[in-house]
Amino acid sequence: MILYKLQCCDEHSFDGWFRDGATYERQARTGQIECPYCGKTEITKAPMAPNIAKGATRSTDDDRPAVGLSTSEARAHQVAKQILEAATKAREYVEENFEDVGDKFADEARAIHYGEREDGGIYGQASETEEKELEEEGVDFVRIPGSNRKNS
Numbered sequence: 001m002i003l004y005k006l007q008c009c010d011e012h013s014f015d016g017w018f019r020d021g022a023t024y025e026r027q028a029r030t031g032q033i034e035c036p037y038c039g040k041t042e043i044t045k046a047p048m049a050p051n052i053a054k055g056a057t058r059s060t061d062d063d064r065p066a067v068g069l070s071t072s073e074a075r076a077h078q079v080a081k082q083i084l085e086a087a088t089k090a091r092e093y094v095e096e097n098f099e100d101v102g103d104k105f106a107d108e109a110r111a112i113h114y115g116e117r118e119d120g121g122i123y124g125q126a127s128e129t130e131e132k133e134l135e136e137e138g139v140d141f142v143r144i145p146g147s148n149r150k151n152s
Contacts, residue, residue: 008041009040
C-alpha cells in the first residue's frame with residue numbers, strides 16, 4: 001500500500017491509499033478518484049515531504065475525509081462515519097434523558113407496553129431472546145449501538 005497526498009483542480013488537499021503507483025495512475029486517468037470536498041475528479045499528486053518515523057506513532061486527523069481505492073469506497077466510508085456519529089449522539093441523548101433500567105429492560109418495556117408502569121423513556125440491555133420476544137409481543141423498542149463500539 002502507498003499513501004499519496006492528492007489535490008483536486010480546486011486545490012483541495014487530501015490523502016489517498018493505493019495498492020501501488022500503477023493503481024493510482026489508472027484510477028486518476030479514468031476519473032475514479034473524487035475530491036471528498038467538492039466531488040471533482042481532476043486529481044493530481046500534491047508535493048509531499050518524506051515521512052521519517054522516529055519511533056512514535058503518528059497521529060491521524062479523524063476529521064479529514066478519507067479517500068480509498070475508489071470513489072464509491074470513499075463515499076461509503078463517509079456515510080459510515082456519519083452513521084456512527086449519529087448513533088453516538090442518539091446514545092448520548094438517551095443516556096442523558098432516559099432512565100437506565102439495566103438488564104431489566106425487557107420486563108420494564110413490557111410493563112410500559114401493557115400499562116402496568118408509567119409511560120416513560122427507558123434504556124438498558126436485553127438478550128437476543130428477550131428482544132425477539134418483545135418483537136413478537138409488539139413491544140416497541142429501538143436498538144442503539146453500544147458505547148464500546150468503535151470505528152475500526
